[in-house]
Amino acid sequence: MLSGLSSISILLNASWSEDLVKFDGKNVVVTGGAQGIGAATSKLFAKRGASVGVLDWDEDAGIRTVKEIEETGGRADFSRVNVADFDSVERAVAHINELWGSVSSLVVSAGIQRYGTALTTSLEQWHEVLGVNLEGAWNAARAVIPFLRKSGGGTIVNVSSVQALATQPNVLAYTVSKHALIGLTRSIAIDFASQNIRANAVCPGSVDTPMLHWAASMDRNPESVLQACNQMHPLGRIARPEEIAEVIAFLAHENSSFVTGAVWTVDGGLLAQLGGAPRAA
Structure with a gap:
């Protein structure tokens, strides 16, 4: 265990994460890996070895990220995949295993958002969002888990x-998909813990991604939406x-080797505050 002073010195060192969280010899699959959080994750894993x-699905963005x-x-390596189609995902994962000999980790970052309430969400929108955000995660898991088992975990x-834990108006399908994704994560964590497979979920707040800018563009004043997003985070x-x-x-x-079935909120304090409460004097 690190002493208090050692912990502080590591946190003050700008390169502490890069020094401690290395992935040399690991092979990682990232769905939605061409843009936004997925692209940042792909680049970070590659930087760490x-x-x-x-x-x-976006071939141009995928090729650009790999380049x-x-x-x-x-x-x-890039594979064009429809995550809602299991065969498409399975082929891509098998290709990675054949290319590099194993699969060590899966990151599921593919996701879409559509607007609507219980009355205004169409069946097509419902299936589209659940197909990518939930079924896509399930497809990726069942394609990757057999290779994780072969690797010993x-x-x-x-x-x-954060919309798995709270929600905003008019995003029914997205909110449902993100709630269900936590259930999927916990089920996988429990079902495969004995085989040294860990599963966790990350719940970001607003992130500077193409999806956020797309959502803002739906408003007549996109800049005001982005400004509000900044201001609502503590x-x-x-x-x-x-x-x-x-x-x-x-x-x-492996530094998080005892963490499984967990939900990590990374939201700049968004869910910690009491919305609408007046500021104290």
């Missing part, structure tokens, strides 16, 4: 949302994708 299988990784000395990190800003990636990397690393 992992070979990264980038799975995404950026390779230009900085990392190793990555491994990790799964699912990117959920830290006074939204997160950078790299900040979420650091938490994902920790949960995928």
